[in-house]
Amino acid sequence: MLARVVGQFWHALVRDVMSMGYRASDLFTELSIAEVLSIILGAGPSSSVQYCLDGGWSREAHLLANLQESNSGLATLQQPYSRPGLDVRPEAPDHGRDILHGQSMTWEEMDEMDTRRAAAAASGKAGKSRATTW
Numbered sequence: 001m002l003a004r005v006v007g008q009f010w011h012a013l014v015r016d017v018m019s020m021g022y023r024a025s026d027l028f029t030e031l032s033i034a035e036v037l038s039i040i041l042g043a044g045p046s047s048s049v050q051y052c053l054d055g056g057w058s059r060e061a062h063l064l065a066n067l068q069e070s071n072s073g074l075a076t077l078q079q080p081y082s083r084p085g086l087d088v089r090p091e092a093p094d095h096g097r098d099i100l101h102g103q104s105m106t107w108e109e110m111d112e113m114d115t116r117r118a119a120a121a122a123s124g125k126a127g128k129s130r131a132t133t134w
Contacts, residue, residue: 009053011048012047
């Protein structure tokens with residue numbers, strides 16, 4: 001990694017070192033190999049070294065491209081992206097068949113229930129369908 005960054009992305013490394021208050025001549029002199037390696041390995045997402053290593057694509061740009069490809073049907077996501085906290089996320093509920101809970105009935109049973117409701121409403125014995133409690 002050190003040789004690749006020094007060989008291919010020297011100017012990005014110099015730019016990051018300059019933003020830290022050092023000069024290019026401080027590389028491998030005042031800054032040891034271990035310190036330069038730490039600068040490279042610890043390069044944040046907004047650093048020039050990371051920009052060059054990622055080919056100019058941020059993680060967000062990759063995710064947006066994947067989302068666009070997924071929405072257009074060009075690609076499908078096989079599993080969630082690894083990220084912090086994913087292992088402690090609760091298991092997703094199965095919404096396959098239990099979205100609405102209710103009783104099934106035949107058309108005849110529904111017609112009979114409608115007839116009873118209409119008779120109760122006509123006789124004035126229909127109850128409230130909704131009660132508000134304060």
